[in-house]
Each structure stands twice: as C-alpha cells, then as structure tokens.
Amino acid sequence: MPDWLNILIDSIAFGATFMFGSTGEIITEKSGHLNLGIPGIMCMGGAGGCLMLNLIGTSNMPGILIVLLGIIASFASAALMGLIYSFLTITLRCNQNVTGLTLTTFGTGLMMTLMAKASQTKYLNIPKKYFRFPFADRTDSLQKLGIMFFLVIAIIILAWFILNKTKMGLNLKAVGENPATADAAGINVIRYKYLATTIGAGISGLGGLYYIVDYSASGEAYKSLEAYGWLSIALVIFALWRPLRTIAGSILFGVLFSFSSYVTLIPFIETTLKTKPILQMLPYIATIIILIVSSIKNKKENQPPSSLGLSYFREDR
Amino acid sequence: MKVNNEKHNEPLIHLTRRAYMSPWKALGIRGIAIVASLIVSGIVAFILIEKLSANPERIFDFYKCFIDGSFSSEGMAWKFFKNVAILLCIALALTPAFRMRFWNIGAEGQVLMGMLGAIAVAKAGASLPNWLVLILMFLAAVLFGIVWAGIPALFKAFFNTNETLFTLMMNYVATYFVSYMLLVWVPSGNAMGIVNQDTHIGWLPTVIHNYFLIIMAVLILTGILFVYLNYTKHGYEISVVGESNNTARYIGINVKKVILRTMILSGALCGVAGFLMASGLDHSITSTSVNGQGFTAIMVSWLANFNPLIMIATSGLIVFLDMGGSKISEVFDVRGAMPNIIIGIILFFIIGCEFFIRYKINFRKKETVATNSNPEPVPVPVTDNQEANTEESNDEDEMPEIESSDEETNEETDEETNKKEDN
Numbered sequence: 001m002p003d004w005l006n007i008l009i010d011s012i013a014f015g016a017t018f019m020f021g022s023t024g025e026i027i028t029e030k031s032g033h034l035n036l037g038i039p040g041i042m043c044m045g046g047a048g049g050c051l052m053l054n055l056i057g058t059s060n061m062p063g064i065l066i067v068l069l070g071i072i073a074s075f076a077s078a079a080l081m082g083l084i085y086s087f088l089t090i091t092l093r094c095n096q097n098v099t100g101l102t103l104t105t106f107g108t109g110l111m112m113t114l115m116a117k118a119s120q121t122k123y124l125n126i127p128k129k130y131f132r133f134p135f136a137d138r139t140d141s142l143q144k145l146g147i148m149f150f151l152v153i154a155i156i157i158l159a160w161f162i163l164n165k166t167k168m169g170l171n172l173k174a175v176g177e178n179p180a181t182a183d184a185a186g187i188n189v190i191r192y193k194y195l196a197t198t199i200g201a202g203i204s205g206l207g208g209l210y211y212i213v214d215y216s217a218s219g220e221a222y223k224s225l226e227a228y229g230w231l232s233i234a235l236v237i238f239a240l241w242r243p244l245r246t247i248a249g250s251i252l253f254g255v256l257f258s259f260s261s262y263v264t265l266i267p268f269i270e271t272t273l274k275t276k277p278i279l280q281m282l283p284y285i286a287t288i289i290i291l292i293v294s295s296i297k298n299k300k301e302n303q304p305p306s307s308l309g310l311s312y313f314r315e316d317r
Numbered sequence: 318m319k320v321n322n323e324k325h326n327e328p329l330i331h332l333t334r335r336a337y338m339s340p341w342k343a344l345g346i347r348g349i350a351i352v353a354s355l356i357v358s359g360i361v362a363f364i365l366i367e368k369l370s371a372n373p374e375r376i377f378d379f380y381k382c383f384i385d386g387s388f389s390s391e392g393m394a395w396k397f398f399k400n401v402a403i404l405l406c407i408a409l410a411l412t413p414a415f416r417m418r419f420w421n422i423g424a425e426g427q428v429l430m431g432m433l434g435a436i437a438v439a440k441a442g443a444s445l446p447n448w449l450v451l452i453l454m455f456l457a458a459v460l461f462g463i464v465w466a467g468i469p470a471l472f473k474a475f476f477n478t479n480e481t482l483f484t485l486m487m488n489y490v491a492t493y494f495v496s497y498m499l500l501v502w503v504p505s506g507n508a509m510g511i512v513n514q515d516t517h518i519g520w521l522p523t524v525i526h527n528y529f530l531i532i533m534a535v536l537i538l539t540g541i542l543f544v545y546l547n548y549t550k551h552g553y554e555i556s557v558v559g560e561s562n563n564t565a566r567y568i569g570i571n572v573k574k575v576i577l578r579t580m581i582l583s584g585a586l587c588g589v590a591g592f593l594m595a596s597g598l599d600h601s602i603t604s605t606s607v608n609g610q611g612f613t614a615i616m617v618s619w620l621a622n623f624n625p626l627i628m629i630a631t632s633g634l635i636v637f638l639d640m641g642g643s644k645i646s647e648v649f650d651v652r653g654a655m656p657n658i659i660i661g662i663i664l665f666f667i668i669g670c671e672f673f674i675r676y677k678i679n680f681r682k683k684e685t686v687a688t689n690s691n692p693e694p695v696p697v698p699v700t701d702n703q704e705a706n707t708e709e710s711n712d713e714d715e716m717p718e719i720e721s722s723d724e725e726t727n728e729e730t731d732e733e734t735n736k737k738e739d740n
Contacts, residue, residue, distance in 0.1 A: 092672035106661020113653030
C-alpha cells in the first residue's frame with residue numbers, strides 16, 4: 001500500500017473519534033441544547049467502557065460479547081452523564097453553557113480518577129484484538145478500521161435517515177427551532193429534548209471508548225481525550241449541523257491533525273520541529289473560517305437551530 | 318374553579334416564575350444546596366477512595382481536608398488569597414461581556430496571550446530599568462489580550478458570528494501559538510526557564526509578601542469594575558444591549574460600538590490577569606500556564622449573577638474547594654483529579670438550586686372543596702393590577718427585582734376567592 005493511502009486511512013480512523021462526538025452533539029443541538037459537556041461525556045464514555053473491559057477483558061467470554069458489553073457500558077455511562085445535563089437544563093432550566101462546562105470539569109476529573117484504578121493490560125492490551133474484526137490480519141493501517149469504525153458510520157447514516165426522512169426527525173427539528181410552536185402542535189417537547197440529549201451523549205461517549213481502546217494503543221491515550229471533545233464540538237459547526245457532513249469533516253480534521261506528524265515524510269517540503277504547532281492549529285483555524293463564512297453568507301439552512309442555548313418554559317410567552 | 322371539577326385536566330405540578338424572593342431566603346436555599354452537595358461528594362469519595370471505604374471513620378478527616386487545604390498555615394492562606402485573586406481577575410474580565418450576553422469563553426486564550434506578551438517584553442528588555450520594563454510588559458499584555466478578544470468581537474459586531482464557538486477555537490490557536498513561540502525561544506524543546514532569574518527585571522516588587530501586590534491590585538479592580546458596570550453610562554449601555562439588541566438600537570445606542578468597546582475592555586482585563594501571572598507569579602510560560610482557570614472563571618462570574626462584589630465570594634468558594642480537593646488527594650493518596658470531581662458535584666447543586674430560587678412549584682389543589690373550614694370572607698385586593706405586574710416581569714430572563722408584587726400572597730388570595738365562589 002502506498003504511503004499516502006496509509007496516511008489517509010490512518011487519518012480516517014483517527015477522525016472516527018470526532019465522528020462519534022459530533023454526531024452525538026448534532027442530535028443534542030437539534031433539540032436546542034448546546035452541550036459543552038461533550039468533552040466530559042466522551043471522557044466518561046471512555047472510562048465506563050474501559051472499566052467494563054477491565055472487569056471482563058481477561059475472562060474467557062467470546063470476543064464479540066466482550067466488545068458488545070464494553071460498548072454498552074460506554075454508552076450507558078455517557079448517557080448517564082447526559083442525563084445529569086438533561087435534568088439540569090431541561091427540568092431545572094439552568095444555563096446550558098455553565099452546566100456543560102461543569103459537566104466537563106466533573107467528567108474529566110472522574111475519568112482521571114477511575115482510569116488510574118484500571119489496569120492497562122486488562123482493559124487495553126488483551127481486549128484490543130477483539131475490536132479489530134474485519135481486517136484483523138492486515139499489517140498496514142487498514143487494520144485500524146475495526147468494529148467501532150463501522151458502527152459509527154452506521155450511526156451517522158441512521159441519524160441522517162431519522163433526522164431527514166422520518167416524522168420523528170421533523171418533530172425533533174421543530175423542537176429545536178421553536179419549542180413553543182412544537183408544543184402547540186402537540187409534540188411532547190420535554191420528552192424529545194430528554195431523548196435527544198441523552199442518546200446524543202451516549203453516542204458521543206462511544207467516541208471515548210473508540211479512541212482509548214480501538215484507535216490508540218497507549219495507556220496514556222485518555223489524557224488527550226478532553227481536547228478531542230472540544231474539537232468534536234467545533235466539527236458540528238464545520239458540518240453545519242448535518243450528520244453526513246461529519247464524515248467528510250472528520251476525515252479532514254483527521255488529516256489536518258495528523259498532518260503535523262506526517263509532514264516530515266514529504267520530501268519536497270522542508271519542515272522543522274518549529275512548524276509543528278503551527279500545523280496543529282490548522283483544524284481550529286479551519287473551523288473559525290467556516291464559522292465566519294457561514295455567518296457572512298447567512299443562509300437559512302446553514303444556521304444553528306434557532307432556540308439553541310435557550311431553555312424552554314411553557315408558561316413563558 | 319371550573320378546571321378543578323374536570324378531573325386530571327390540570328397537571329399535578331405546575332411552575333410559575335417568582336417575581337421576588339428575599340435575599341435571605343435565596344441565600345438559605347443556596348446554603349442547603351451546598352450542604353447537600355457536601356454530603357453527596359462525601360458519598361462519592363467514599364466509593365472512589367479506597368483508603369476511605371476501608372476506614373469509614375476517616376470521613377471526618379475527609380471534611381477536615383477542606384479547611385486544611387486552604388488554611389493550615391500562613392503560607393497556605395497567602396496562596397489561597399493569591400489563587401482567589403487570579404481567578405477573580407479573570408472572572409472580572411469576563412463579566413462585562415457576559416452582562417452583554419456575549420458568551421466569551423475564550424479567557425483561557427486571552428490570558429495566555431497576555432502572559433506571552435509580558436514574557437516577550439521581559440525577555441527583550443533585560444537591560445532596561447525595572448519600572449520601564451514593568452510598564453512595557455503591562456502594555457504588551459493588555460494589547461495581546463485586546464487583539465485576542467477583539468477578533469471574535471469584530472466578527473460578532475459585523476456579521477453576528479457565533480462568539481461562543483469562535484472564542485473557544487481561539488483558545489486552541491493561542492495554545493499552539495505559545496508552543497510555537499516557546500520553540501522559537503528554546504529550540505531544544507525544553508521547558509522555558511525563569512526569566513531574568515538573577516536580575517529580577519520585569520518582576521513585580523515584593524511588598525509585605527510576594528502575593529500582596531497582586532491581591533491588592535485585583536481588589537481595587539473589583540471596586541472599579543463594580544462602579545463601572547452599575548453607575549456609569551457605559552455600564553448601562555452594556556445591560557441594555559444584553560437585554561435586547563433591538564431595544565438598544567431603538568433608544569439610539571450604537572450596538573456595534575458597545576460590543577467592540579466591551580470586548581476590548583474584556584480582553585484588556587484578561588491581559589491584566591496575564592500580566593499579573595507573568596510578572597508576579599510564574600516569570601515563565603508554558604502552553605498550559607492558565608490551567609483551565611479561563612473556564613472556571615465563567616462559573617465564578619455566572620454564579621455571582623455577574624456582580625463583581627459577589628464574585629469575591631464565589632471565586633473564594635471555588636478556590637477553597639479546589640485546594641481542599643488537592644489536600645484530599647494528598648492525604649488519601651488518590652491519583653487522578655479529585656478537585657475536579659468535588660468542584661463538579663458542588664457546582665451541579667449550586668446551579669440546580671437556582672431553579673428553586675427562580676421558580677415556584679405549585680401542586681394541584683386538592684379537589685375536596687367541601688372541606689373548606691374557613692368561610693370567613695377574606696378581603697380580596699384588586700388582583701388585576703398585580704397580575705399585569707407579574708406578566709411584565711415574566712418577560713425577563715434573570716431574576717427580576719420587582720418588589721411591588723408578591724406572587725405568593727397573590728396566589729393565596731386567588732385561591733381564597735375561588736373557594737368563596739364555590740361556596
């Protein structure tokens with residue numbers, strides 16, 4: 001396999017971390033909730049999955065069961081975090097930014113403490129091979145595309161289908177655009193908001209497990225998870241709130257992100273160590289540019305949901 | 318009373334906004350929330366910390382750690398006040414923007430850029446007199462902070478670009494920019510040493526204590542900002558723009574100008590925080606020098622309802638919890654980030670209890686009207702006026718301070734009226 005393809009596939013595999021995070025956040029934001037707790041949720045998704053693998057990773061269960069239980073634990077612990085956020089912002093109508101930031105503080109702190117207790121052999125080294133399913137025998141970067149990579153592609157397609165082709169999706173978008181109107185039309189606003197934020201959080205959380213166990217093979221991996229959570233939020237804007245675009249966006253982010261490590265391989269570009277931080281800025285600068293361009297163009301379909309960040313109180317007029 | 322006769326038409330609970338709550342009662346609710354959160358964090362710690370679940374009697378040590386963390390010695394107390402001052406300074410910087418509903422979450426980057434500016438001047442000006450270097454450092458820090466806050470403000474003012482995400486991204490650009498500058502200064506990639514360690518050029522002079530000048534500077538700043546926000550025309554304009562852009566435009570406020578001016582102030586104050594950290598504390602810089610305080614400051618400002626004076630208390634609370642959490646990690650030998658967990662839990666409760674301050678929970682009235690044992694006619698005030706009053710106050714997002722209509726008595730009299738009619 002040529003080098004460039006290797007690099008591309010590696011970037012795609014890396015980008016899948018963001019795909020999980022931003023698909024979850026898109027679903028959340030469609031209900032009108034800006035969840036800045038995604039970094040904390042992804043951390044806890046990773047921690048929940050790893051703790052489960054820590055329990056069962058060395059047992060003699062069939063591999064597929066271990067993977068499945070890991071994924072379920074990861075989803076559940078992230079959804080639980082999402083539930084805290086939902087309760088505070090939907091039922092208690094707290095400020096979404098503040099609640100989200102607190103969730104991030106809490107989630108990263110809890111993950112650091114929990115992961116310090118887990119044994120790397122149990123949660124990472126042994127169960128890792130079960131995640132490698134279709135291309136387990138390959139030695140090149142293709143083997144990095146494991147079960148969870150195909151899972152996220154399936155989730156994204158499902159999310160696209162539900163949001164754009166079903167009544168449920170239409171209702172959810174109505175809730176995010178104008179909850180009062182949706183309420184008047186007989187849509188159960190509270191239920192939609194709860195479901196969207198909780199399921200969205202669960203999906204985001206899987207990204208944590210994917211990054212720690214599937215993509216990265218290092219016991220230190222969890223320490224950089226928070227930064228990728230923030231990047232996932234950025235990717236939502238980059239994708240203009242459309243699930244399918246997150247695939248393209250994630251790959252681009254993945255390439256931009258790993259560009260700094262691969263650029264030395266390109267013979268005709270002279271680079272020094274100094275340029276690495278400048279290259280690492282690229283994904284963020286790209287996001288800023290997209291943000292500016294979409295606000296200047298001011299197209300209706302490229303805007304965030306209108307009620308994003310505002311809590312809904314039925315008795316208000 | 319029609320509604321009550323048709324069963325289950327009225328939901329079990331319904332919520333109304335409180336028009337007013339006495340500050341003491343509000344403080345009481347917050348106090349209850351803090352006590353509850355301390356109990357919950359005790360339970361969580363009990364589960365997480367092995368040394369605690371093995372010896373449950375050490376739970377008192379756990380709570381004692383909070384006090385020991387900040388006030389076990391004089392040095393610790395100074396450190397506590399220094400941490401409060403720095404966090405408060407960043408929170409002060411954010412407050413004008415927040416009052417304008419400009420969600421600047423980029424303090425992390427703005428402070429870091431301020432530090433970078435100050436350090437760059439301190440490195441370059443090693444041969445100049447100290448007072449001159451300090452002034453130049455201050456100016457550079459303020460300038461860098463202004464640039465970093467001004468860019469998102471410019472786009473917000475002219476294109477209404479989402480500032481929350483823009484400022485968030487600017488944090489990362491700042492982090493990598495600092496990494497780049499560090500590689501320029503120290504090409505080996507090693508950490509940057511203390512700047513001017515021998516000459517102390519560009520170091521704040523020591524008065525009474527190393528931290529004394531910083532603490533005093535921030536206290537004075539708090540007072541100035543309080544007056545600026547509450548008693549000047551600028552402060553008033555900020556509040557109006559925050560309430561409604563259209564109202565502001567209607568009464569002749571130049572909204573773009575106010576956004577830019579306020580964000581320049583916000584960035585400049587972040588620069589001041591960066592200057593204090595660079596010249597008074599670190600004398601050096603890394604890409605993580607600000608260490609998440611830019612985010613914590615958002616909570617400090619919000620918890621204080623954007624009031625600079627109350628922010629002294631809220632930043633004190635958060636630093637207290639943070640240092641207590643570190644002490645707990647030390648005493649119970651916990652790896653990981655115990656302070657974050659405790660701060661998280663306590664903030665959840667404090668954020669959550671705002672609900673009970675802002676809203677009143679009304680349960681469905683009992684349907685046993687016949688049990689009304691108080692047939693005495695109650696003087697019924699003219700409720701029309703009062704209702705109109707509360708309706709107006711409903712439009713406001715934050716706690717409106719309208720004292721004229723006490724909703725509680727209003728509701729009660731309504732109920733009495735209904736009962737009387739039924740009889």
